[in-house]
Amino acid sequence: MKSLVHSFKDLLFSRKCPICNKETNGTYYICDNCYSSLRKKGTIKNIKNYYYLYFYDKDIKRVIADYKLNNRKNLALELKTLIDKKLKLLIEELDIDKIIPVPVSKKRLLERGFNQVEEILDRCHIKYDKIYRIRDTEHMYKYQEYEKRKHNIAGVFDVSGLDLNGKNIMIVDDIVTTGSTTKEICKEINKKYRPKEIYIFSIAMSKGFKG
């Protein structure tokens, strides 16, 4: 019984760095060393209309996976401090009028309990407009090829009811791999509205991404 209580306590209170797996001090998940290295690596990079903070390497991959899949919602606080100022500067520089986080499906929202992108924007106090997923899709990681991903995501988003004409828009996602999701959202927006420009911001970007 005692060991059960102990392991339960461990589960509740132990904090291990998602990157190096070291026990952390209990306030934060990411340890000081890994945090400062993330801080240094996190500079705004850009390909075409895509902007991002990190190449999707193993470190940021572990942080985002931990945040999303292990339900460590509080990692949002640490991600927020890494992103906040840089994203706000970018929003100012690009003269963004409207911000749209990529929505998750109802099913995934139930599994996870939160939208990982909205959670970070909320903590940064950045206002956004919502779009919706009309139908569930298969997990994108099942589809490696761009064409298959594109097919899987076609017609999934409902972007109606927004004021996007003549506006500079920024779509925000956590990871961009092939860009099929964000391109589909752009396509839907361009069908219904005449925006000035659409930009994409993601925390991480696949190294092979060509725009």
Ligand SMILES: [Zn+2]
């Ligand atoms: Zn660490």
